[in-house]
Amino acid sequence: MRVLITGGAGYLGTELVRALARAPEVDEVVVYDNLSRRNYNLMLGPPLSEGRDTRIRLVVADVLDTRRLRAALDGVDVVIHLAARVTTPFAEGDFHALEQVNHWGTAELSYALEERRGSVRRLIHLSSTAVYGQSEGEATLDTAPTPATAYGISKLRGERMVERLGSDLDLFLVRCGNIYGYSRSLRFDAVINRFLLDAHLGRRITVEGSGEQRRAFVHVDRAAAAISRMALGELEPGRFHLLDRNLSVLEIRDALLQLYPDLESLYIAQDLPRRSLIVAPDPRLAGPLPPLAEELAAFRTHFSFD
Amino acid sequence: MLLPATPDPKHLRPRIQRIQEELFNYREQGLRGFATSSFQSNSVVLLHLIARFWPTLPVWFLNTGFHFPETLSFRRGLAVRFGLDIRDARSPVSRAQQRDASGRLLFTTDPDHCCHLNKVLPLDPVIAAAQLWINGVRASQSAERAAMAREGTGRGGIRRYHPLIDWTGAEVEHYLNGHDLPRHPLEEQGYGSVGCEPCTRRPAGGDLDDRSGRWSGQNKTECGLHVGGGS
Numbered sequence: 001m002r003v004l005i006t007g008g009a010g011y012l013g014t015e016l017v018r019a020l021a022r023a024p025e026v027d028e029v030v031v032y033d034n035l036s037r038r039n040y041n042l043m044l045g046p047p048l049s050e051g052r053d054t055r056i057r058l059v060v061a062d063v064l065d066t067r068r069l070r071a072a073l074d075g076v077d078v079v080i081h082l083a084a085r086v087t088t089p090f091a092e093g094d095f096h097a098l099e100q101v102n103h104w105g106t107a108e109l110s111y112a113l114e115e116r117r118g119s120v121r122r123l124i125h126l127s128s129t130a131v132y133g134q135s136e137g138e139a140t141l142d143t144a145p146t147p148a149t150a151y152g153i154s155k156l157r158g159e160r161m162v163e164r165l166g167s168d169l170d171l172f173l174v175r176c177g178n179i180y181g182y183s184r185s186l187r188f189d190a191v192i193n194r195f196l197l198d199a200h201l202g203r204r205i206t207v208e209g210s211g212e213q214r215r216a217f218v219h220v221d222r223a224a225a226a227i228s229r230m231a232l233g234e235l236e237p238g239r240f241h242l243l244d245r246n247l248s249v250l251e252i253r254d255a256l257l258q259l260y261p262d263l264e265s266l267y268i269a270q271d272l273p274r275r276s277l278i279v280a281p282d283p284r285l286a287g288p289l290p291p292l293a294e295e296l297a298a299f300r301t302h303f304s305f306d
Numbered sequence: 307m308l309l310p311a312t313p314d315p316k317h318l319r320p321r322i323q324r325i326q327e328e329l330f331n332y333r334e335q336g337l338r339g340f341a342t343s344s345f346q347s348n349s350v351v352l353l354h355l356i357a358r359f360w361p362t363l364p365v366w367f368l369n370t371g372f373h374f375p376e377t378l379s380f381r382r383g384l385a386v387r388f389g390l391d392i393r394d395a396r397s398p399v400s401r402a403q404q405r406d407a408s409g410r411l412l413f414t415t416d417p418d419h420c421c422h423l424n425k426v427l428p429l430d431p432v433i434a435a436a437q438l439w440i441n442g443v444r445a446s447q448s449a450e451r452a453a454m455a456r457e458g459t460g461r462g463g464i465r466r467y468h469p470l471i472d473w474t475g476a477e478v479e480h481y482l483n484g485h486d487l488p489r490h491p492l493e494e495q496g497y498g499s500v501g502c503e504p505c506t507r508r509p510a511g512g513d514l515d516d517r518s519g520r521w522s523g524q525n526k527t528e529c530g531l532h533v534g535g536g537s
Binding site: 062065066067068096097100104107111160161163164 | 371372375396400401402410411
């Protein structure tokens with residue numbers, strides 16, 4: 001089986017490459033990435049897959065590069081589409097930049113797949129819980145998306161572009177929460193990672209708003225494991241929620257306080273109400289879930305000094 | 307040949323008869339022809355007539371890359387339902403090369419150039435290889451189209467044939483209703499004329515003649531495909 005991962009050199013992509021390159025049924029993992037974040041960690045450090053790294057091939061190209069994208073799909077059985085512009089949960093970016101990649105980049109991929117109807121048999125499309133905007137109650141897979149941010153809108157438009165391919169291939173439409181946890185390609189603009197770094201370095205975190213706002217979160221290892229199962233055909237296609245739990249900023253702070261009892265919290269605009277989003281975890285992806293503080297303690301061991 | 311399940315609306319029969327004869331004559335002359343379609347509700351009449359009277363005619367869809375997903379699904383559904391030979395014309399210029407100096411896609415700063423790369427350029431090789439271009443422009447849609455005749459000359463000197471030039475929006479409605487033909491899925495959301503997603507707005511109370519949602523807010527009214535060349 002040949003798997004192509006767009007955005008495969010990114011945070012989640014790196015862990016997914018690691019998981020798939022170890023799978024005996026995978027002959028090649030094609031990492032299709034424009035390296036726009038200047039993160040080269042996929043290629044650095046110890047081997048990812050115990051002697052199987054020769055099965056990893058990097059194509060440095062943009063998802064909007066129609067010609068290279070089409071060529072890269074030669075002989076590919078499974079596509080995992082991670083390439084995206086991402087914002088952190090609490091920030092808005094340039095609307096067009098989000099649209100360009102998340103909507104039109106996904107559109108380019110959809111045309112390439114449409115043209116090769118029958119060759120790529122499975123598509124895993126990474127969307128976001130941001131398509132729900134905010135919720136009064138818990139958003140389920142039946143909840144109509146009402147995105148509240150430019151990022152959420154661009155991700156929903158991307159979904160619509162691949163949904164139309166559902167009769168051509170097995171489509172996994174995955175609405176993913178905010179990712180956290182150690183990876184050699186990790187990002188420190190993800191809120192839990194940022195807090196851990198700030199707590200570790202300066203014993204001080206900054207909370208915007210009241211801190212009661214909630215979001216859906218998933219550990220990078222569990223996200224990679226779930227997507228890997230989809231890629232290997234261990235799950236039936238469909239729409240998925242990929243998250244471990246919903247947490248408020250204050251609950252994240254409480255977990256950090258267990259590791260750093262002298263941690264201080266600074267509040268900015270704490271009277272400002274911030275929207276919350278609570279998303280129902282997907283029973284098809286359920287598994288053992290360690291306490292957050294335990295996971296953060298494991299993450300902490302990767303810091304080289306205190 | 308796809309036969310209509312229901313007879314044509316009575317008042318349209320002479321005109322449909324004329325189109326049938328004209329298409330027959332073009333075929334008799336052995337002209338290498340093609341049609342273009344943007345796969346809107348408006349387009350369904352021409353596509354249905356082609357399916358009835360010239361089903362082997364290639365129909366080119368300008369897949370600009372910026373269409374609504376609803377348009378793309380509508381195109382696939384009609385291809386199956388009408389049994390047409392629908393082909394996609396795509397820009398030879400990679401999307402990554404369609405960005406301006408600030409890295410933004412061209413529709414944000416230079417829609418004329420965006421149309422040129424994605425609508426005008428992809429059709430050039432099709433025009434060069436053919437002798438007759440059939441399309442469904444109607445005089446009531448815009449001033450540019452009102453100035454067109456039933457037959458004309460297009461870019462590169464190609465012969466153009468506009469079988470629906472004298473049809474009104476109401477007549478298109480009659481034909482669609484008379485044959486119980488499908489509508490573009492965005493029509494029920496209030497869209498009139500549907501083009502590329504970035505340059506299409508939902509007009510207030512649009513009908514089939516209403517192109518006000520196209521390049522809304524701009525002075526531009528045509529993509530350039532149907533203008534120039536003396537038509």
